[in-house]
Amino acid sequence: xxxxxxxxxxxxxxxxxxxxxxxxxxxxxxxxxxxxxxxxxxxxxxxxxxxxxxxxxxxxxxxxxxxxxxxxxxxxxxxxxxxxxxxxxxxxxxxxxxxxxxxxxxxxxxxxxxxxxxxxxxxxxxxxxxxxxxxxxxxxxxxxxxxxxxxxxxxxxxxxxxxxxxxxxxxxxxxxxxxxxxxxxxxxxxxxxxxxxxxxxxxxxxxxxxxxxxxxxxxxxxxxxxxxxxxxxxxxxxxxxxxxxxxxxxxxxxxxxxxxxxxxxxxxxxxxxxxxxxxxxxxxxxxxxxxxxxxxxxxxxxxxxxxxxxxxxxxxxxxxxxxxxxxxxxxxxxxxxxxxxxxxxxxxxxxxxxxxxxxxxxxxxxxxxxxxxxxxxxxxxxxxxxxxxxxxxxxxxxxxxxxxxxxxxxxxxxxxxxxxxx
Numbered sequence: 001x002x003x004x005x006x007x008x009x010x011x012x013x014x015x016x017x018x019x020x021x022x023x024x025x026x027x028x029x030x031x032x033x034x035x036x037x038x039x040x041x042x043x044x045x046x047x048x049x050x051x052x053x054x055x056x057x058x059x060x061x062x063x064x065x066x067x068x069x070x071x072x073x074x075x076x077x078x079x080x081x082x083x084x085x086x087x088x089x090x091x092x093x094x095x096x097x098x099x100x101x102x103x104x105x106x107x108x109x110x111x112x113x114x115x116x117x118x119x120x121x122x123x124x125x126x127x128x129x130x131x132x133x134x135x136x137x138x139x140x141x142x143x144x145x146x147x148x149x150x151x152x153x154x155x156x157x158x159x160x161x162x163x164x165x166x167x168x169x170x171x172x173x174x175x176x177x178x179x180x181x182x183x184x185x186x187x188x189x190x191x192x193x194x195x196x197x198x199x200x201x202x203x204x205x206x207x208x209x210x211x212x213x214x215x216x217x218x219x220x221x222x223x224x225x226x227x228x229x230x231x232x233x234x235x236x237x238x239x240x241x242x243x244x245x246x247x248x249x250x251x252x253x254x255x256x257x258x259x260x261x262x263x264x265x266x267x268x269x270x271x272x273x274x275x276x277x278x279x280x281x282x283x284x285x286x287x288x289x290x291x292x293x294x295x296x297x298x299x300x301x302x303x304x305x306x307x308x309x310x311x312x313x314x315x316x317x318x319x320x321x322x323x324x325x326x327x328x329x330x331x332x333x334x335x336x337x338x339x340x341x342x343x344x345x346x347x348x349x350x351x352x353x354x355x356x357x358x359x360x361x362x363x364x365x366x367x368x369x370x371x372x373x374x375x376x377x378x379x380x381x382x383x384x385x386x387x388x389x390x391x392x393x394x395x396x397x398x399x400x401x402x403x404x405x406x407x408x409x410x411x412x413x414x415x416x417x418x419x420x421x422x
Contacts, residue, residue: 032057066322084124114165195355196364208344223318241289242366250329266291
């Protein structure tokens with residue numbers, strides 16, 4: 001800050017944190033600030049602890065240091081940045097390009113209109129490095145279902161133009177070192193299919209997951225096997241229950257898990273915490289999983305991974321992250337999925353156009369298998385998956401058995417109940 005200088009300074013936490021106060025225009029601030037650096041990451045964080053007391057400020061700074069260290073060990077940026085801020089910087093850069101004739105003024109104005117009208121309303125408050133392919137897919141679904149006029153869907157060509165601007169923002173962010181990689185942003189078409197697995201491949205996939213758990217190198221630490229056991233369970237929950245990877249899976253808790261037998265049926269009941277209402281309460285969606293899933297939870301009996309309460313996919317005690325992360329939910333298994341699917345030799349679909357499979361492909365597999373092998377109604381399947389009948393019919397009509405094709409090819413009337421977002 002201009003015209004400011006440090007006054008009191010103190011090194012703490014083995015010298016990795018500098019606590020200090022600052023004088024501005026001759027007046028010393030009563031609040032302690034902190035400047036921290038992480039050995040495994042470039043740059044530093046400088047912030048106000050908002051505390052007048054040295055001991056409290058030190059505790060706050062140490063907590064922030066551990067969070068920053070955990071992000072660094074996971075290959076994440078030291079300074080998380082919201083999408084809206086980076087998009088604003090991108091537009092400033094784009095405007096500069098227009099002034100020196102490296103792009104047209106119309107191109108700049110078009111990108112600005114897409115950022116302001118479509119991208120920021122959806123991605124604006126998200127941290128840039130946490131945006132995953134499934135977030136992009138949800139954005140595309142929302143855009144497709146909410147056109148400029150009620151009842152009018154956005155055409156695939158429009159969404160693909162949105163995708164082009166979204167890619168441009170991410171490319172700019174990569175050049176500016178805000179992110180380490182760009183998420184997959186696939187274009188859509190009127191008849192686009194999502195990458196998935198065949199029934200035969202699904203059986204192979206489950207076998208490969210078992211082998212993956214037993215495949216660590218003899219010199220690997222215990223945390224490797226622990227994370228692989230959690231990863232296998234994570235994949236199978238999606239496969240047998242259709243829950244979205246990411247926030248929905250991370251919200252699952254042991255105390256909400258139950259095996260129920262009633263009316264001649266047996267199923268696994270899970271509860272997904274999807275969002276907060278305006279009054280601050282969480283919205284909970286019950287999810288019915290196939291009974292076969294229960295055995296995989298039982299396999300964790302007797303291990304420290306099985307608990308009576310807390311997050312099912314919490315970081316284990318063996319983690320190499322800071323101790324503060326133990327028990328917190330794993331935000332993403334994307335990196336392990338990428339290693340696993342390549343190791344299993346199943347990264348791409350065997351038939352053209354040979355699309356790359358993501359962990360979200362397991363959710364697609366769930367819907368396809370339920371449509372092929374059961375008589376569940378579309379509305380019931382959609383509610384269980386937190387989607388809508390229209391979305392299910394549009395994306396998965398190719399997967400249905402011939403006897404279901406006539407009903408699925410008809411226009412589905414909207415149900416009278418409150419619609420569920422995809």
